[in-house]
Amino acid sequence: MNIATIHKEIYRLKQKNITLGGIIMANVTENKNVQSVDYNAIEAMESFNIFVKKKNTFLFSITAVFLCLYILLPILAFQPVLQQKIIGSITGVWIYSAGLFIMTIVLCTVYVKKAASFDKAAAAVLAEYQAKGGK
Numbered sequence: 001m002n003i004a005t006i007h008k009e010i011y012r013l014k015q016k017n018i019t020l021g022g023i024i025m026a027n028v029t030e031n032k033n034v035q036s037v038d039y040n041a042i043e044a045m046e047s048f049n050i051f052v053k054k055k056n057t058f059l060f061s062i063t064a065v066f067l068c069l070y071i072l073l074p075i076l077a078f079q080p081v082l083q084q085k086i087i088g089s090i091t092g093v094w095i096y097s098a099g100l101f102i103m104t105i106v107l108c109t110v111y112v113k114k115a116a117s118f119d120k121a122a123a124a125v126l127a128e129y130q131a132k133g134g135k
Contacts, residue, residue: 042129051121066107
């Protein structure tokens, strides 16, 4: 498939207003009923600032935990504590490495569950904005 074919397909999807991966492929500038949002007013809202603070605290802390545990692997890999055989000929490095995979799955699951609550909180902020006369 060449680039011209891809452009033609995107144009065809735009004409039919088909969504692709959750992104509306319609040309928004053609829609005359598009409402403008005053982002400065939303940013000035206390509930928005609380929401952003909670979200950033969660994201930065989960990222810090992941990076610290991930970066420790190459540091600890050559230390005697992880070079010892734990189960048969399996050393602590292998167990630590497997633990990183488990940690990644757990952190992703926690994030997905937490993201649902962030979506609800963002919807509440937008509802508050609209209740105050926002468009």
